[in-house]
Amino acid sequence: MENQLNDTRSAREDAWAKPVDKFKVVNAPAGSNPGTVNGLRLTGPIRGFGQMWQKTYTARLGTQAKPVDVIRAWKENFPKFWPKGNTFYPSLAGIKPGEIGLITTSGPGNVPMISTGVMVIYADDESFSFMTPEGHPFAGMVTFSASDDTGETVAQAQVLIRPNDPIYEISFRVGIGHKMEDDTWHHTLKSLAAHFGVQTTVEKKVIWVDPRVQWKEAKNIWHNAGIRTAIHTATT
DSSP: OHHHHHHHHHHHHHTBOOOOSSOOOSSOOTTOOGGGTTTOOEEOGGGOSSOEEEEEEEEEOTTSSOHHHHHHHHHHTGGGGSOTTEEEEOOTTOSOTTOEEEEEEEOGGGOEEEEEEEEEEEEOSSEEEEEEETTSSEEEEEEEEEEEETTEEEEEEEEEEEESSHHHHHHHHTTHHHHHHHHHHHHHHHHHHHHTTOOOOEEEEEEEEEOOOOGGGGGGGGGOHHHHHHHHHHHO
16 A cells, blocks of 8 residues: 555656756757747746736536546647647647647738747646746646546636736737637637537636736736747848
8 A cells, every 4th residue: 555655646746847947948849939938937827917817618528538538639639729820839758747838829921929838837647737938928827637527528728827017918908818818728628529529618717816917027028928029030
């Protein structure tokens, strides 16, 4: 029994990423732009500028697959489930603790609008979590999971976020930031369900965690990924 407990504890520890100070991308995938994340720090929701939100998106997948099968497929096909105009570049190792995934959101004419990324801070057979770097549209965490609900598998994406700087906060205040988040995770969960041959609807629950802004974090605008991407695009 003691050996089993030690094995379980070790497995859980291995599911967490090792502590790091800054993002460091090695062997960036072709087409990605690691320059907007290299050298930047991780930013949880505590260090963001704007109001804090928790959004939970869920979709019922029926009995077609067990939770572990859903998470396995989600990790293996994560880039395929994103909406058009958003590209996720996983590392060569895939979605594993400590790995960095790069992201590009493109506008008309496939022109890059925002190049950023995420770090996988946790990953096991039933869930995985990302944390964002400085400059990302929001400071926060995103957790993906699947669970059994009386024999039916339920997939979930949950975000705990603050807009990272005053510009991003404005985009959320006028609805653009919120719409982009909603569109991304609605599309992702429906695509995940379709992978298993299921048509589903996505339910959303929103909690306004903190209505305040943190003016001391207004300086985050220096790392704004949208501005840095525009400069990179113009100069290259």
